[in-house]
Amino acid sequence: MQIRDILSFSMHAATANRGRTLLMLLAMAIGVSSVVVLISLGDSARIYVIDQFSSLGTNLLIVLPGRSETTGGPPPLLGETPRDLTLEDAISLTRARTVRRIAPIIAGSAPVSVHNLEREMLVLGSTSEIFDIRHLDLSQGNFLPPGDPTRAEAICVIGLTGKKELFGNQPAIGRWLRIGDRRFRVIGILASPEVSLGEDLGDMVIIPVAAAQSLFNASSLFRILVEATSPEGMEQTRQSILETIRARHEGEDDITVITQDAILATFDRIFKALTLSVAGIAAISLVVAGIMIMNVMLVAISNRKTEIGLLKALGASKGQIMQLFLTESTILSSIGAAIGLVLALLGIRLAAFLFPQFPLYIAPWSPAIALAVALITGIIFGILPARRAASLEPALSLARR
Amino acid sequence: MIHLQHIERIFLVGDEEVHALSDVSMTASDGEYIAIMGPSGSGKSSLLNIIGLLDRPDNGSYELDGIKVSELDEQQQAEIRRHKIGFVFQFFHLVPRLTAFDNIALPLMLSGIKQEERQVRVTAALAAFGLSNRAGHRPDQLSGGQRQRVAIARATIMQPSVILADEPTGNLDRSSGIEVAEILEELNRQGITLIMVTHDPDLGRRARRQILMVDGRIEHDK
Incomplete structure (x- = not known):
């Protein structure tokens, strides 16, 4: 089969049932937009704090009285003060x-x-x-x-x-x-x-x-x-x-010298970890969306048993049937991801409008992540339904009317 | 040339083994016109499914045009179905969301034939079956007879050597039924082997050779 045909056939199949399509798109869009929004919020916060710290000065070292670390040796028995x-x-x-x-x-x-x-x-x-x-x-x-x-x-x-x-x-x-x-x-x-x-x-x-x-x-x-x-x-x-x-x-x-870089690096690490963990929580919604895709695809396949049987009778191999159904779930999750991305952009715009003092922006790599995650979700959760479709017995599925 | 030898097909219903086909042997030469008849549950559809490679026999061997197809794997059997066998079903089995044109083009699409060639072949097929003005209609906008003609156009678009028809007129009124039977017979006259399952005796009598099946065995072959 030609790629163009696979795409158009799957696209047709994906959009034939509006109710189910909308449901899947919604689930995927919510998942993707929450991931993008949360990553962007976390990254904006990181940049905000780093900017604030940089405004303290450049090439800065801070000398504090007293020590905050030990180098070994005997402990000061006579209660030394710095x-x-x-x-x-x-x-x-x-x-x-x-x-x-x-x-x-x-x-x-x-x-x-x-x-x-x-x-x-x-x-x-x-x-x-x-x-x-x-x-x-x-x-x-x-x-x-x-x-x-x-x-x-x-x-x-x-x-x-x-x-x-x-x-x-x-x-x-x-x-x-x-x-x-x-x-x-x-x-x-x-x-x-x-x-x-x-x-x-x-x-x-x-x-x-x-x-x-x-x-x-x-x-x-x-x-x-x-x-x-x-x-x-x-x-x-x-x-x-x-x-x-x-x-x-x-x-x-008996003094402590802190470099600004060390502080910046620490804040950078803290905020990156925070962003990642928040994104991880948001990713749970993507898993939920994935399971929804799987569920909806399974229902679609049992509704379309005859069609699958027919395709086999017309000479479609197992591989081709899998290809068609995987493409279908991937198309659906990609469209959902695109919608989610638009929602996230609008959401960030709105937040930036409401809180102008906080510098908000979409992390430049988040759309790529969102798309990749959507594709992976679509494929992973599409595999089980596609396999089920491919393994249907044509004689049995055609016997039903 | 279809050559079946000692075909067995056993289904498990509960703990009980049901012999849908037991020791069926038959040969059909190229260009034959065969009606398989018999009461419900006699195994005539099972036989058609085995011939059409939609089902595998539990025992016995099957040779189609000199190829031992019962020994082929899934992928190779799909190839054979695509190029050598055309199916016509009682319930038409058209894809409801596709137009008549796209339904007929399905086998061409599955075998990766280019858009331009598909256009030419499907347009010719539509004209041959009197469906030119129905190309853009979806199945629910077609009459029963038209749907079956679309299905026959689809079955023949790959120029198969065999057409397997399972009760092709079972869901049609009398006049459309006769029309469909005449189309199939015309294809048979052009050299395609036609094997038809039916329990309509009038339709069965039109075939040059009738096979009567009872309880999974060939009772009668003339």
């Missing part, structure tokens, strides 16, 4: 060749007030470098000026939300505000109150690191952000940070 990470430690890191810039960070929350308006805000003590490391943006004024990080100048840069709450529509540049019991002059306002991984840049005040040290009465840094000169220099930078701090801390490895 040494503080000091501003001097931070400054010493700039000497490494592969370090482009560093930003020491002290963070804490403190009441910020203007006249009788008071607001609890996140206070970040840092240097001018954090502006470039974190890719910050100003809407007005200037950022902290570069210079000696140990100088505690009484100036601050305020987030947009904080500015609106404290100053209303009045200009804030040049005005004074009070953080805790100290006074600071506003020299700049951050742009776009964009949420970046839980830290609300809009509700934040940035002050010089030395000022933060005296404000919170602590010399210890919260962390140090280090930007390497290139992605290739990351590992070298990591080593040189560890060595520098070890030398300064009497030979103790």
Whole structure:
């Protein structure tokens, strides 16, 4: 038989009974669309989180005080506490060749007030470098000026939300505000109150690191952000940070250095696993659709016994009968898959329309997966009915009227 | 040339063995016109199914045009059915969703003959059986006589050497029945072997040779 004939014969047979065809298409469409939608949601979430993390900066290393891992050796019997990470430690890191810039960070929350308006805000003590490391943006004024990080100048840069709450529509540049019991002059306002991984840049005040040290009465840094000169220099930078701090801390490895890549890779893995498991759950609906296809095909075959007997009498071999019925179930599941794909596209469009802040898109490989799965389902669940059709005894099936 | 020797066909009904055919031997030369007659359950349809390779005998040998077909496998038997045997049934057995044209073209399609050649051969067959203006009609839009003519056109489209007809007029009124019988006899005159199962004595008498079957045996052959 010619392929064109097989296709047209099976197509005819598949569409002859509308009720059954619609039912099968529906089952398949639901299965395929749920797989595509869930894969796309999972993948969109992954990309959203990765984007958010990348916006923290590039070639970033984060130095934290304390250790989160052991290298063996005797346990510290005398209850050692990690040494503080000091501003001097931070400054010493700039000497490494592969370090482009560093930003020491002290963070804490403190009441910020203007006249009788008071607001609890996140206070970040840092240097001018954090502006470039974190890719910050100003809407007005200037950022902290570069210079000696140990100088505690009484100036601050305020987030947009904080500015609106404290100053209303009045200009804030040049005005004074009070953080805790100290006074600071506003020299700049951050742009776009964009949420970046839980830290609300809009509700934040940035002050010089030395000022933060005296404000919170602590010399210890919260962390140090280090930007390497290139992605290739990351590992070298990591080593040189560890060595520098070890030398300064009497030979103790008492800091943790996290690279941004490691965090990104972890999130990437977590979200991929999540997407896969969600897709796996959705695939159950495809199995249900497959069983439905099998069921409907079996009914169709018992209704068409005479036709099968006739085809055999006209010289169709077992192989040809199998071919015809397999093609029929595959055609049905493919059309169902196509409908499901369209449904999924519409669903994602609708979701993107309803939640514009969440970047939604169809995973580019999901249509291919959906089609492949539909074909495989059609064939696997079509085999049993097709075999049954092929093994019918022509004499018996023709005897029925 | 059909040559059957000691054919046995046994069906199991419950625990009981029913001998549908027991020790049937017969020979039909090319171009013969045979009517197989007998009461219901006498084995005449079983015999026709064996001759048509729709069923396998439990015992005995069957030779068709010099080929020992009882020894062939499924695939080869399908080949023989396709090229050498044409079937005409009491209930026509047309595929209800296909037009008259497509029903007649089925055997050509199954053997992979190209669209253009199919067009030519089926159009000629439609004309030969007076169905030219019915080509696009589905079976439910045709009369009984027309349906049987479509079925005969389908049975002959591959130019078989044998036509097996199982009660070809059983579902038709008298005049259509006679018309169908005349068509089959005309084909027989052109050299095709015609074997017909019937219990209509009038139709049976038209055949040059009648075989009477009783209880799975050939009772009478003249």
